[in-house]
Amino acid sequence: MPKRSAARPAAPPAQSPADEENWRRVTRELADDLAVDALARDRAGKPPVDELSRLREAGLPALLTPPGPLCGGRDWRTACAVIREIAAADSSVAELLARHYALSWSARFVGTAHQADVFERRVAAERWLLAGDTGVPATDTEPAAPDTVPDLTLTLTPNRNGYLLHGHRAFAAGVTVADRLLVDATCTETGDRLTALVDPAHPGLSTDPAHDRLGQRLTGAGSVTFDGVPVPSEQILGTVPRDEHHLSPYATLAPLTLRLALVHVALGLAEGALAEARDLSRAAPRTWQGAACAPAPYAEQPGGDPYVLLAYGELVAAAHTAAAVVEPATEALARGLLMGRELGVNECADIAVLVAAAEAVTNQSALQITTRILELTGTAGTAAGDPGFDRFWRNARVLTAQRSPAHSLRAIGDHYLNGTHPPLTLRI
Template identity: 65%
Template sequence: MPKQPTVPTSFSPADLRADEADEGIWPRVTREVADDLAADALARDRAGKPPFDEMSRLREAGLPALLMPPGPSPHGSDWRTACAVIREIATADSSIGELLGRHYVLSWSARFFSTPEKAARLEYRAGSEQWLWGGDTAVLETEAGPDLTLTPTDNGYVLNGRRAFASGVAVTDRLALAAVCTDTGESLLVVVDPAHPGVLAEPANDRLGQRLAGAGSIDFDNVPVHADHVLGPVPRDEHAISPFASLAPLALRLVLLHVGLGIAEGALAEARDINRIAPRSWPHGGAEHGEYLDRPGGDPYLLLAYGELVTAAHTAAAVVERATEALTQGLLTGRALGIDARADIAVLVAAAEAVTNRSVMHITTRILELTDGADSAAEGPGFDRFWRNARVLTAHGSPSHSLRDIGDHYLNGMHPALTLRA
């Protein structure tokens, strides 16, 4: 009888470091998945169906368990590799890149908010069964109070309420949710099985962009939550939040930046293929450059435009990579992370956000102009999807907030606020 694997009882920062022998696997696997997704990306975007098929492709490749420690995943890896995977997938299909990125962050919810022992047990099962995670670890308030509530019972709680999600509605295997206890007012992070009949998903099928990320709303009607499925408290007071737990929203912001970079790089690559073979008529000044007319890709105005856009993409990539390295080191530090180190990470993520969001919107807008994509027919190459996806992805953040935090940190040495909201 084969020996059964031992379930780990806890994790240490060393568990986050990938085996060097396995590191070469993920780029090859990811490239194959990205090529597969790219082949029918436009058709799937126009169909706008829930991403069940896409999730099957990710599971076949083993990507949902990539961040899990050795045991459930034979080739567990680290955050640098995870971010590279997200970016590569996003070049082919940014919706699936976002879905995977949010899953990776939520898969670490137990590490951020629970005990090492409970996190080890949960992650082992999640990795073994290749769960896809959805949810939100922030507490959301409405005029009537919290949107999700937990009412105590003899063996746990009952969950009620409704919440909107940016991804994973109808396709996730587990939800990590923050809700408020009706008795104590304490916010708790719980794990919910969306297969329960009291969980009703309502996908948003008519989004402007990121149509395959699985956005929508979920209603919870007297859904039981056993005490074992309560991961731990989610502090609402800034002074009670640990620096390590506050990396959760920073990790989410960072993975979305990698999705944005993927959108920009995917748009540039596809536009390049078009402009290499298709002539482009410029409204002014083309006649004096007759020597370029024998090759469509030699038009000086086209070269200037691509030089500008590629430089913008490289600039964004540089600041995102620096933020990625800082966050990875912070996650390796674990619960010993200090407040100053967390502030440095937050500022680097904010800087990457300010640069990248602006660059992604500029690149995808200019690509429409370079390819006549703004007024292309419905059966055309579909460059509008890059702009639509970028617009939806970047619309949630205000660059002024990021820039203010960066300036206050640089000028006055102030730390960005500890928060669990992305």
């Protein structure tokens, strides 16, 4: 295993956080850094403390905080490009970052402009990494993965200083490293659902990290028990409407930001897996016997088996297809986020359909690519031993299991065939 360089990428200047090219340069350097020891870290499965340190040194957690009214939504698109690049090297670290970015907009969806401004500036100033879940869990007809569903048994009991938080909840990322948790809980006095900012260092909070996960082992997943954790009134970021019929279209972008951020994780994972498989296939000794009529160039290339070339062609096409579907969804969501409260129902419906399409196509491509590269590289021995391509498949399985593709495809079909808008919802 080559040694990782001691030099770490420097953060872009604070005065130009949205300089896209600068951020991409920093991200590429960090991705290269993470790729060197990705397999060893996956095998070790330790809490992502070192990984978070690398993210902080690169300045990436502060990329969207505060986002600011940048022309054309470049901040969100840049964040998605960062997620995708990091995912190609380490999808667990990318998911940690993706969830942080989605949560960094939470106060804008549920609170006032002043609450959002105060929250975002504090996140940026104190360099917090956010974790948590805000949103409504899936119904019985819309199942979701157990470790991604918010548990509505969380309660906030009013007292003279604010509230006391009680209950238990599982999180898909951040339990072991987050600086602050964002959770939705029910007020025992009014029945309102409140979005609260919680300090995980409080002694009334205990964590139980998830061990031996199939994939995405370095996200810091686990569960948290809240036993009378104080939540001052100023740490309530907003109130979620009890009746989803009264939701503003803008508020319903909350689950879409998370879903699209995770789509970029899956896309980056697929692209990274394909690139590593290509490098291994190029270096592998030729083990096949070509037909007498095979074109001469095939016999001269290490990866010259025409059937291998066909397989790679199919996988590259699948990756390009996913990227082509993800791009318009990213552009549409970036525009919607900039519109704020002016976002209308029709615009929101269009965004929801594009995100659903990106999710369905990308998840299918990620599974296809990560499964097939196990076959393409299975007989390619290396001096270093197992190349560890199973981690890509395991990570893809966990990522794509977080939401059933049937619901996305049904919504797309209903919209196309009947012109039906996806419902305005906070379901994740």
